[in-house]
Amino acid sequence: MPKLDLSDAPVRTSCVYPGKLADHCKGRSKIALGDLGGLDQFGVNLTRLAPSAASAHQHWHLKEDELIYMLEGEAVLVEDDGETVLRAGDVATFKAGAPNGHMVVNRSDAYAVLLEVGTRAQDEVASYTDPAGDMKVVKENGAWKFFRKNGEAY
């Protein structure tokens, strides 16, 4: 039956970033809805941000399109060229290859909830543009590898 049972769905609170870089996403949780339903062409995450949590470090994808849809609360979309408040019903898209680093940060005092949709490419590069995000992340055959901006592996 294609309707998902979310009552005991795995909720991921960890972050794949190496070391201290993962602190940026403290208070973030995700349910991977697409994975849970057996999909592999795109991912759809139900992402919940506690006050002060961020969705990610500011990044852009070389090959994977992205879309976010705000479900509840208020958060700030931080991009290389400015900030935009997002509220329930707001939508933002990020075309693959457009070098505009972006992340969503919850600066409110309530939870913010959003859907994140992204293509699943087998090979990918994510470039991080915020000064705190000293990373370049490369996916090869579905496995992520983390590098500093100077090319050194984490």
Added chain:
Amino acid sequence: MPKLDLSDAPVRTSCVYPGKLADHCKGRSKIALGDLGGLDQFGVNLTRLAPSAASAHQHWHLKEDELIYMLEGEAVLVEDDGETVLRAGDVATFKAGAPNGHMVVNRSDAYAVLLEVGTRAQDEVASYTDPAGDMKVVKENGAWKFFRKNGEAY
């Protein structure tokens, strides 16, 4: 700026089905959020169903994964092997190639609103399983062609 301006977004109320088959979707409207944001790897439709409207004839996709997320109201997910009520926050997934015809029908007396996410394959086959949906739909290089189940072109 990646946040979409939905205030004057194109709202599609027409249906691509040929002739009378399009009546099934009367009262359905869609905003193609992904297209509006310039994405082409997957589509995300914000779909609004008036009472008695259906999302589609009952169908399954050969190559394209699909996911629906209910935003508002109540609707019925009709599949080949049964029916399931969907309410806000409910999610259903349809893996490409799984021959389980599905559609969403609004049998309530209020609007039902959902997000539909689907991969954009260049070539695709959609097979229709409800007796009223006398179609087999083939996409070649992005263009849809409509056939009766007996193979005759519409």
